[in-house]
Amino acid sequence: MLCLYSSLSDCDLVSSFLQRRLQERVGLAASQTRLTPQPDDNSSFKSQATNLTTPSAARDLTLYEVSRVLSEIMEDVCQPFYYTTLGLDHRVNSRKAMKHVNKLLLNESTYRRQRCTSPWISLFIWAVLQNRREMSLYFWKMTGESVLSALAGCKILRELSKLETETETKLSMKELAQTFENLAHDVFSECYQSNEKRSFKLLIRQSPIWGGATCLQMATSADARLFFSHDGVQTLLSEIWWGDMDSNTEVWKLVFSFFLPPFIYTKLINFKVEETDEKAEDFGQGKEFDSTDGAETLADMTNMDEDVEECNALRGKPKASKVIAKKRPFIFHRWRQFWFAPVTSFLGNVLMYFLFLFLFAYVLLIDFKPPPPDGPASLELVLYFWVFTLACEEIRQSFFVGSTTLTQRMKVYIQDIWNKCDITALGLFVLGLLCRMFPWTYNFGRAVMCVDYTVFTLRLIHIFAVHKQLGPKIIIVGKMVKDVFFFLFFLGVWLMAYGVANQALLYSYDSRPGWVARRVFYRPYMHIYGQIPLDEIDADKRHDKRCTDNVTLIHEGAEPCPDSDANWLVLILLSVYLLVTNILLVNLLIAMFSYTFNKVQERSDVYWKFQRYNLIVEYHSRPCLAPPFIIISHLHIFIKRVIQRLPSLKSQHFMLDLTSKETSLLNTWELSLKENLLSTESKKKRESDTERLKRTSTKVDSVLKQMVEIRDHDRRLRKLESEVEYCSTALSWIVEALSQSDLVKQTRPPPYPSKGIASKRPTFSR
Structure with missing residues (x-):
C-alpha cells in the first residue's frame, strides 16, 4: 500500500495532504534526534545534520500519514484507519502518535512484516482517493460490507470535491459519489426485500473494518439523502421512534396518557411486546430464516436463536433481556415501555416547551418586577430554574453524547444550526438576567429578555420538522432565507444610494446622527411598503409654522423644514428608486422563491426523510422526562453511567455490536445478495x-x-x-496466327518441280 501512495503525482490533491503530514512527522523526528555541532567543520556538520538527524526510514511515507488524511476526510464518522496496524489507539493525540511511529520505523523489519487485515478495503480507499472510477468500482465489488463501503466511498468523494479546484475533476468526483450512493441504495434494497429484520441489523451493526461506524452514521455524514429515502431505512426509524408501542397509535392517546398515567396500563395504547415475544418463541422452537436466492445454505449455518436476538436488539435489549423483562413487574415494565419511547419524549418536550413559552411571556408582560429587593418574583425564579435545566441538557448533548473525543463532539454539536440557536438563546438569557439585576441596566436587560423570547419562540420551527407536511415546508423556508440575503445585498445598494441623496437634498442642515441614519436607512426601506411622506417631497411644510430652519432649535428638538430647491430632483430619484425596488428587485426575489420552492418540492419527501432521521436521533438520545423535570433524569443517568457504570441499552437501537461469527454470517448474506444484484443488473444491461x-x-x-x-x-x-479474358483473347489470336501460318505452308506449291531424279538437285548460276 505504501508503494501505491508513494507513487502519487505531486500535483494530486491527496499527495499534497500526505506530504504535509509527512513533513510534520519528519520535523518532529529531527527535533528528537539532534547532533552536537563540530567546531572544525561547519559545512560537514550541516550535511550530517540534514541526513543523520532524520533517518531515511523516518523520511519515507508511512500508513500514519494515510490515516491522518483519512481521519480529516472522514472526520468523526469512524476511528482512524491503520492505527491498529501501527499499534496505536485512536484516542491518542497526534504528537504521541508521531513519536510512536518514529520509534517504530527504527525497527523497520518488524514494521514491514505486518500485513494488511483488509486488503480489498485498502485498495478501494486508494482508488477512491485517486478518483479512478473503474478501479474503485472493481475493488468495491471485491470488498465485503458492500453498503457501508459504498457509503464510505460517497463520503470520501464528496469531501474531496469540496477541496478540489478544477471544475472537471470536481464534477467527476460528484458523479462517482452519486454512483456509490445508488449502489448502496440498490444493495440495501435487495437485502430489505430478502429479509427485513436482518437488513435492519445491517444498518445498525458496528463495522470492525470501518472503525466501528454504522451505515446510518456513514449515510448521515455523506449526506446520502437517497439512501435515507428508502422504505427499509424509514421502517427502522419508525420502529425506533415508536419503541414498543404500535406505530398506528393516535397522538391524542399519548397526550391523554401524559395527564392521566393510569391509562397506560389499559388497552388505550397498543403495545407490540406480546407479538414480538410470540415471534421470538416461534423462532426459538425451530423456525429457520427466510432463505434467499443464492443464500439457501446460510439458513443452515445460522443458529436458531439469531432472530430472537434480532428482535431483542431492535428493541434495545441485550441477548438475555427477554428473561430480565419477564422478571420485571408489569407495572414498571409497562411504565418503562411508555416513557422510554422517543415519540413520548418528543411529545413531552413539545408540551412542556409550550408551557415554558407561556411562562416566559407571562413573566415579561405581567410579572417582570424591578431589581432586588422587589424582584425577581417567584414565577421568574421558576423560569430561571427552567432555563437552567435547558442549559444542563445542552451541556449533556455537547460533552457527553458520542464516543469520540471531546473536540470532535463539540465540533459536531456546533455544526447543527439549531444547537447554535440554543446557544444564542441561553447566552441572551444569561446576559438579560445579569443586566436586570442592577437598576442602571434594568431596562436593557428587559429588552434583551424580549429579544431572547423571540429566539426561544423560533426554536419551535425545529419541533415541527417531524411532521410530513410541515417538515418539507420548513426546509423550503430555510432555503428561502438564503435567497433573502442575496436580495438584501442588492436592496442595500439602492437604499444607500437613494437615502444619502434624499437626505442631502432635503435636510442638508440637519446634522443629528440619529435622525440622519433614520432618514438614510429607515425611511427609504419603508418606501418599499408604500409609506411615502408626500408632505416632505412636495415641500409644503415650508409654510407650516411647526417646522423651522434654525439649526439651534433643530438640535433642541424642533422639526426641520425640508428644502424645496431640489424638489424636482427628489421626485426623479424617488421614481427611479421605487421602479427598481418595487418592480425589479421584488419580482426578482419572487422568482428566486419560486425556483427554490419548485426545486425543493420535487424532492421534498427525500429532504424530509433525511431531516426526520436527525430529529429521531436527537430525541432518542434525550432523557425521557422533559424540562424542568429533566434534572431528575440527569441525576439518574449520572448514577447509572458514572457511579454504577452500567451501559445504556438504548444505544443498541443505532449501534449494535455483533460477534465475529454473526458478522461473518451477515457479510456472507450481504455478499451473496450483492452478487445477485450485480448479475441481475448485468443481465438487464445486456437485454x-x-x-x-x-x-x-x-x-x-x-x-x-x-x-x-x-x-x-x-x-x-x-x-x-x-x-484472363485478355490473355485468352491473346492466346486465341496467337493460336489462330499459328494455324494460319501452318495452312499457308500446306497450300504453298513446292519450289522445285519433280522431273526425275536428276532434276531434284538444284542448279546454281552465277
Missing part, C-alpha cells in the same frame, strides 16, 4: 435497448466491413477476369 442497439450496431459494422471486403474481392475478381 436493455441500449445494449441491443450497441450489439446491433456492432453487427451492422461487421456486416458492412464484410461487404466492403466482398466488394473488394469482387473488384479484384472482375479485374482478374478481364485480365
Whole structure:
C-alpha cells in the first residue's frame, strides 16, 4: 500500500495532504534526534545534520500519514484507519502518535512484516482517493460490507470535491459519489426485500473494518439523502421512534396518557411486546430464516436463536433481556415501555416547551418586577430554574453524547444550526438576567429578555420538522432565507444610494446622527411598503409654522423644514428608486422563491426523510422526562453511567455490536445478495435497448466491413477476369496466327518441280 501512495503525482490533491503530514512527522523526528555541532567543520556538520538527524526510514511515507488524511476526510464518522496496524489507539493525540511511529520505523523489519487485515478495503480507499472510477468500482465489488463501503466511498468523494479546484475533476468526483450512493441504495434494497429484520441489523451493526461506524452514521455524514429515502431505512426509524408501542397509535392517546398515567396500563395504547415475544418463541422452537436466492445454505449455518436476538436488539435489549423483562413487574415494565419511547419524549418536550413559552411571556408582560429587593418574583425564579435545566441538557448533548473525543463532539454539536440557536438563546438569557439585576441596566436587560423570547419562540420551527407536511415546508423556508440575503445585498445598494441623496437634498442642515441614519436607512426601506411622506417631497411644510430652519432649535428638538430647491430632483430619484425596488428587485426575489420552492418540492419527501432521521436521533438520545423535570433524569443517568457504570441499552437501537461469527454470517448474506444484484443488473444491461442497439450496431459494422471486403474481392475478381479474358483473347489470336501460318505452308506449291531424279538437285548460276 505504501508503494501505491508513494507513487502519487505531486500535483494530486491527496499527495499534497500526505506530504504535509509527512513533513510534520519528519520535523518532529529531527527535533528528537539532534547532533552536537563540530567546531572544525561547519559545512560537514550541516550535511550530517540534514541526513543523520532524520533517518531515511523516518523520511519515507508511512500508513500514519494515510490515516491522518483519512481521519480529516472522514472526520468523526469512524476511528482512524491503520492505527491498529501501527499499534496505536485512536484516542491518542497526534504528537504521541508521531513519536510512536518514529520509534517504530527504527525497527523497520518488524514494521514491514505486518500485513494488511483488509486488503480489498485498502485498495478501494486508494482508488477512491485517486478518483479512478473503474478501479474503485472493481475493488468495491471485491470488498465485503458492500453498503457501508459504498457509503464510505460517497463520503470520501464528496469531501474531496469540496477541496478540489478544477471544475472537471470536481464534477467527476460528484458523479462517482452519486454512483456509490445508488449502489448502496440498490444493495440495501435487495437485502430489505430478502429479509427485513436482518437488513435492519445491517444498518445498525458496528463495522470492525470501518472503525466501528454504522451505515446510518456513514449515510448521515455523506449526506446520502437517497439512501435515507428508502422504505427499509424509514421502517427502522419508525420502529425506533415508536419503541414498543404500535406505530398506528393516535397522538391524542399519548397526550391523554401524559395527564392521566393510569391509562397506560389499559388497552388505550397498543403495545407490540406480546407479538414480538410470540415471534421470538416461534423462532426459538425451530423456525429457520427466510432463505434467499443464492443464500439457501446460510439458513443452515445460522443458529436458531439469531432472530430472537434480532428482535431483542431492535428493541434495545441485550441477548438475555427477554428473561430480565419477564422478571420485571408489569407495572414498571409497562411504565418503562411508555416513557422510554422517543415519540413520548418528543411529545413531552413539545408540551412542556409550550408551557415554558407561556411562562416566559407571562413573566415579561405581567410579572417582570424591578431589581432586588422587589424582584425577581417567584414565577421568574421558576423560569430561571427552567432555563437552567435547558442549559444542563445542552451541556449533556455537547460533552457527553458520542464516543469520540471531546473536540470532535463539540465540533459536531456546533455544526447543527439549531444547537447554535440554543446557544444564542441561553447566552441572551444569561446576559438579560445579569443586566436586570442592577437598576442602571434594568431596562436593557428587559429588552434583551424580549429579544431572547423571540429566539426561544423560533426554536419551535425545529419541533415541527417531524411532521410530513410541515417538515418539507420548513426546509423550503430555510432555503428561502438564503435567497433573502442575496436580495438584501442588492436592496442595500439602492437604499444607500437613494437615502444619502434624499437626505442631502432635503435636510442638508440637519446634522443629528440619529435622525440622519433614520432618514438614510429607515425611511427609504419603508418606501418599499408604500409609506411615502408626500408632505416632505412636495415641500409644503415650508409654510407650516411647526417646522423651522434654525439649526439651534433643530438640535433642541424642533422639526426641520425640508428644502424645496431640489424638489424636482427628489421626485426623479424617488421614481427611479421605487421602479427598481418595487418592480425589479421584488419580482426578482419572487422568482428566486419560486425556483427554490419548485426545486425543493420535487424532492421534498427525500429532504424530509433525511431531516426526520436527525430529529429521531436527537430525541432518542434525550432523557425521557422533559424540562424542568429533566434534572431528575440527569441525576439518574449520572448514577447509572458514572457511579454504577452500567451501559445504556438504548444505544443498541443505532449501534449494535455483533460477534465475529454473526458478522461473518451477515457479510456472507450481504455478499451473496450483492452478487445477485450485480448479475441481475448485468443481465438487464445486456437485454436493455441500449445494449441491443450497441450489439446491433456492432453487427451492422461487421456486416458492412464484410461487404466492403466482398466488394473488394469482387473488384479484384472482375479485374482478374478481364485480365484472363485478355490473355485468352491473346492466346486465341496467337493460336489462330499459328494455324494460319501452318495452312499457308500446306497450300504453298513446292519450289522445285519433280522431273526425275536428276532434276531434284538444284542448279546454281552465277
